Amino acid sequence: MFKKETIEKIADLARVEMDEKTKDKMKDDLSKVLNYVDKLKEVDVSGVDFKSISPIFNRVREDRVEDVDEVTKEKMRAMGKNKDSYFRVESI
Amino acid sequence: MNLEKLEVEKLGIEEIKSGIGQGFFSANELIVETYKKIKSEDRKVSAFISLTEDEAIRRAKEIDKLKNYPSMAGVPVVVKDNILIKDTKTTAASRILEYFRAPYNATVIKKMEKAGAIVVGKGNMDEFAMGGSTENSAFFPTKNPLDLSKVPGGSSGGPAAAVAAGMVPVALGSDTGGSIRQPASFCGVVGFKPSYGRVSRHGLMAMSSSLDQIGPFARSVKDARVVFDVIKGSDPKDATSLEIEEKESKKKSFRLGIPKEYFVEGVEDEVVSEVRKVIRKIEKKGIEVEKVSLPHTEYALACYQIIMSCEVSANMARYDGIRYGLEVERPEAESIEETYLKNRGLFGDEVKRRIILGTFALSSGYYEAYYMRAEKVRELIRRDFEEVFEKVDAIVTPTSPILPFNIGEKIEDPLAMYLADMLTVPANLAGLPAISIPCKNEGLPVGLQVMGERFEDENLLTIAEEIEKII
Numbered sequence: 241m242f243k244k245e246t247i248e249k250i251a252d253l254a255r256v257e258m259d260e261k262t263k264d265k266m267k268d269d270l271s272k273v274l275n276y277v278d279k280l281k282e283v284d285v286s287g288v289d290f291k292s293i294s295p296i297f298n299r300v301r302e303d304r305v306e307d308v309d310e311v312t313k314e315k316m317r318a319m320g321k322n323k324d325s326y327f328r329v330e331s332i
Numbered sequence: 333m334n335l336e337k338l339e340v341e342k343l344g345i346e347e348i349k350s351g352i353g354q355g356f357f358s359a360n361e362l363i364v365e366t367y368k369k370i371k372s373e374d375r376k377v378s379a380f381i382s383l384t385e386d387e388a389i390r391r392a393k394e395i396d397k398l399k400n401y402p403s404m405a406g407v408p409v410v411v412k413d414n415i416l417i418k419d420t421k422t423t424a425a426s427r428i429l430e431y432f433r434a435p436y437n438a439t440v441i442k443k444m445e446k447a448g449a450i451v452v453g454k455g456n457m458d459e460f461a462m463g464g465s466t467e468n469s470a471f472f473p474t475k476n477p478l479d480l481s482k483v484p485g486g487s488s489g490g491p492a493a494a495v496a497a498g499m500v501p502v503a504l505g506s507d508t509g510g511s512i513r514q515p516a517s518f519c520g521v522v523g524f525k526p527s528y529g530r531v532s533r534h535g536l537m538a539m540s541s542s543l544d545q546i547g548p549f550a551r552s553v554k555d556a557r558v559v560f561d562v563i564k565g566s567d568p569k570d571a572t573s574l575e576i577e578e579k580e581s582k583k584k585s586f587r588l589g590i591p592k593e594y595f596v597e598g599v600e601d602e603v604v605s606e607v608r609k610v611i612r613k614i615e616k617k618g619i620e621v622e623k624v625s626l627p628h629t630e631y632a633l634a635c636y637q638i639i640m641s642c643e644v645s646a647n648m649a650r651y652d653g654i655r656y657g658l659e660v661e662r663p664e665a666e667s668i669e670e671t672y673l674k675n676r677g678l679f680g681d682e683v684k685r686r687i688i689l690g691t692f693a694l695s696s697g698y699y700e701a702y703y704m705r706a707e708k709v710r711e712l713i714r715r716d717f718e719e720v721f722e723k724v725d726a727i728v729t730p731t732s733p734i735l736p737f738n739i740g741e742k743i744e745d746p747l748a749m750y751l752a753d754m755l756t757v758p759a760n761l762a763g764l765p766a767i768s769i770p771c772k773n774e775g776l777p778v779g780l781q782v783m784g785e786r787f788e789d790e791n792l793l794t795i796a797e798e799i800e801k802i803i
Contacts, residue, residue: 273689276747277706290708
């Protein structure tokens, strides 16, 4: 079950601001959800190898340089300073 | 049908095509009438976040100049607000994107426009597609057009309600755990989630990347198929989209499986009895129906909660309020960390809940117990389906375990809201195509879900058309 401090710590890691009331409700709501998902522990997963979970399809393509697409060109036009296909910024 | 009288709520894709083709009305007239209908109906329903009237009229005039009409010429479409349309406000119903204008078109939009469809507006939704009632929209809730005190379902509640209210014949939504099928069920329309990999998600804001899929709403399976035929196919810009060799089966008969695990406690009596009625009608028509078992069904929702939240926490990381055009007055912040905290504080409670749960489940020490275990259970769920599809061509179940509920009824109880997805999430976890068809004409609607084998979307639609005739 969640403690309020755990919620606070995760919220900080995930960079999400919450007021005290929201944190309290979050603690109760997520404790219920966590309690519910705990039923996954009943399942016998010994026959499943994580590495062979299927189906996975690989899609390969030739590696070739394509023209800078329209979106990039638009972005370049919108930015005043640029050279070739690079933005120009102040040196740091 | 009398096409000379322009009644937009009665027009399907076929009628629009012949109406325009035979000169009964022009695409422009249809769009003008559509906006009249939208403006009168949407005051009650609130299905739209924004309208794209000027652009739609411009497009309609272009269509009217064509000599050959493509498959969806002049068809008005509503698009869920998490699908990008160039230079158009695309908010995902979130404060953090309130002023965002998309810099490019989603692949499905390009394809729809090429087919002649006309986008008339962006549909309301739960924020970032997280929710099952459209009450999580940061702007306003949408109401169920069949009963304004009820929710339209979610997360694609706006598009579903717009079709149900007769404002448009078809719409595009997205479905991660039932977000097309459940609102279709609640609003009494058809909603189709194609197989994972059949439709490009390029330009769909990612929520849960291993589950998300774009699909159509319509008033008939036939129209849903027309939209699917337009949007399907692989796309170099979405590496998960695949080119599938279509092998529409020529066989005349099919077998349906009824899984006992979908008629359990938690599924309302009225839903069970309506679906059973349809199954009896199907049997009377001589279609073979057999009992099947999908033993891991009871774990599907828990499995979904973990996998989805983990993927959400990763996908939402990009919204920092600095990129994607947040133009609100920024709260004063002392540091970059504080800026992020305050900007991301703009997320609604449901988005925050899922980010927190996902971040927790992926954190060191918990990853194996939650995420990894859930992925393994997902594999078992997939295997269940594989076995059943050795025996039957499609599986028939209820779409939603419950009837449309009152606005405000479940919003304070997230777990109760999540349970409404229990019968739709398995298809997402296994990547299967699944469709909801309305199976009742009076009172609150009940949806019948038909699930097919992965990539066999065309066959599933054929079976769904047969079932639709029987209902």
